[in-house]
Amino acid sequence: MPSPPDKRPDPNALLTLAGREGRGRLTVFLGAAPGVGKTYAMLSRARREKQAGVDVVVGIVETHGRSETAALTEGLEILARRTVDYRGRELEEFDIDAALARRPRLIIVDELAHTNAPDSRHPKRYQDVEELIGAGIDVWTALNIQHLESLVDVVSRITGVTVRESVPDSVIKKADEVIVVDITPTELIQRLEDGKVYLPDNARRAADGFFRPGNLTALRELALRRTTERVDDQMLAYLRQNAIEGPWETADRLIVCVGPDKFSQQVVRAAGRLATGLNADWLAVTVERPGQEVGGEALAELEANLRLAERLGAEVRRLNGHDYVGEILRLARAENVTQIVLGSGRASWWQRATGRSLADDLLHRSEEINVTVITNTVAEAPPARQWWRRLVLQPSLAGLAMAVGCVAAAVGIGVGLRHFVYLPNASMLFLMAVLASALTVGRWSAITAAVLSFFAYNFFFIPPLYTFTIAEPHEVFALAVFLIVAVVAGDLAGRVRERAEGEGRRAANIMSLYEFSRKLSGITSLDDVLWAAVAHAQATLHGRVVIAVPQEDELAVAAAWPPDISLDTTDMTALRWAFEKREIAGRGTGTLPNIAFEFRPILTPNGAVGVLGLAQPEGAEPLSPAEERILVAILDQTAIAIDRAKLAKENVRTAALEESEKLRSALLSSLSHDLRTPLASITGAVTTLRQLGTKMNEESRDDLLASIEEEAARLSRFVANLLDMSRLEAGALNARRDFLDVADVVRTAVDRARKAFPTRLIETSLAADLPPVRGDQALLGQVLFNLLDNAHKYGGDDTPTAVFARREDDEVVVTITDQGKGIPPDDLERIFDKFYRRGKVDGRAPGTGLGLSISRGFIEAMGGTITAESPAVRKRGTRIVIRLPAGA
Missing domain, CATH: 3.40.50.620 (HUPs)
Known part of the structure; x- marks a missing residue:
């Protein structure tokens, strides 16, 4: 039936359908009672599937001595069972690890409600089945209706038999197919009498108890009704997924x-x-x-x-x-x-009234x-x-002692005052005793004090004294009013105290979480976050605490308190389960409940980022609701902090990538210009020489050859700079530390610059007392030439470049000064960055932006420093200052 064009499928139904992708299918053979033939029907269908070419494996089947059922397993692959030693007995259990390793298309796992032996991964077999389905393996299993959790008490009332093993109703609700295996009660009882269900002795006991016609009829009705509800759910799901109009149920x-x-x-x-x-x-x-x-x-x-x-x-x-x-x-x-x-x-009569x-x-x-x-x-x-x-047992001994003490004190004070002053209303003293008991111990102590005050007031202060007789009628009324007022006042004061204590504890918890969140807010390192979390959880919950996070595709303990905690193989299995399934695992849960730790996943909107494990002291009670809320808050705060730490790390990495991208763009820009320009000049000059060489005069040919030589030298310097920068960044630069004469290095660099820039005027001034320095002569010469090259580019054509060398204390100072436009103060440090260029100067293109960066690297490798100063001369120019430690 096609859906109308204006109708759309239910999104929730589609999400449920999508959630089944990648999961195995669960088929449940459901029966009203043992012996109806669930296992027989399951194995018969399995044999047909095997003949059709389906990969079928028997994980575990209980034949209970039935020969017809055992015969159906012949020809089917059967997994070996896992042997468990339990209290001196060897138990054979389903081996889930072997099933996951074998990974068949379909596996038979009988008796879904079975309880596994202690120390198994899961306490119940239905949890093994859920793991198999999650791994994408189809599972066939068998179940009796009395094992459904919601029907346990109903079946107990019907049959008088206590059902000790149960399965959550959600297992049936999530099953892809439920097949009812049904026979009449008469036929089932006949099978029981024929010995096809139990051995003869067991069969007689069963027939007298569980297997009575009325019981079987009621169980059969439960099974059929539950199956009907399951079919209704499937029909509704189909209608919603296909947007088919139908009679929808109300949303109860x-x-x-x-x-x-x-x-x-x-x-x-x-x-x-x-x-x-x-x-x-x-x-x-x-x-x-x-x-x-x-x-x-x-x-x-x-x-x-x-x-x-x-x-x-x-x-x-x-x-x-x-x-x-x-x-x-x-x-x-x-x-x-x-x-x-x-x-x-x-x-009670009071509640009814x-x-x-x-x-x-x-x-x-x-x-x-x-x-x-x-x-x-x-x-x-x-x-x-x-x-x-409750009234008698709830007050503690301390509360009773406080009530007796306060009333006794009121009696003593009243009797003492009576000798000195007229005391017409001693009841106020007893009211104070009631309030004191309420505010110090609690309301049950106050009510006890009110009752004691009632009798003490009568005995010591109402005539006739020292008897419980009351002479005047108005005294009876006053005493009754006093008792009511005392009880009400004590109860209210006690409630106020209890509420104040509760609010105090709540405020302490809130303050503790506030301090924890403050501590986490100032932390950006993941290790610091984890250690802060385990320390706070241990101090608050008083147990052993561990936190594990993924490290290199494997979960590893990153923080623990006490620090010497070690997790065994079983603990790590539960830890990984909690992380992968995003479920609580370990002590008191459905997965490895017998270990000491309870593992809880640390969840963020992006998934699990870690696992927190808590092991309470031996014999400790389960976490109270308040402690549970604290633990959940710690997990939430830790998850946020871990996310923030990861984002901070990601930001650093992103910034590094952005910086790398900038450097790459600058390098490509430099390569595109500084390689192409000299190559273009060389290519043009060579082409001209080849085509017109014989027609050109000697002077023109010399100019072209000089241009080729100059551009080739420029290209060579550029390539040398790139190689030097790569050596610096790779840490492969090994500067020599020989004794060298700074004056000789300066003269050599100046001579080289004069040949490279013949129009440039270079002035030198070298002190006579220059001591030797330890360094690399080639590197220092390259630094000086790079600085003279920069001075040539930015210093102007009609101004000289000054080179000075002198001694200052234990250092040799070399300065190179030009008289160009200078450098803004904000750029004095930036000029030493890679690929930083200040733009064109006097019509000349800037260099690669590597010269000063390489110079700083070379000088620092020799143990010196290099800085820039601007302005240098008459509010103009730039001075580069090199300081090298003098040699001994």
């Missing part, structure tokens, strides 16, 4: 409220089933109250519940606030949520958002008993 979005209790697992699974049925995205949300961070076993339970939600396909969000309902509804409205799912146990339960508050305040309440089917202690347990 769910939130499930997760707490630190086992009941939340039931709620999460129910929400997962609901989201799958609605084909909706969903969020798992937990709300933390400031000053009351979850810890200990409760934190471990909360993290397990959130990880379960992630496995079922939820996105986890952590909120912070006192108003649980308000925070949840705020997120729901921001994320366009249509339904909120939460659990509710049996309400006040309507203060979370479910009731959500129902009253949710307005247009639907609320689904999951009832608790697991037996628990009555809520009232739990409330009293």
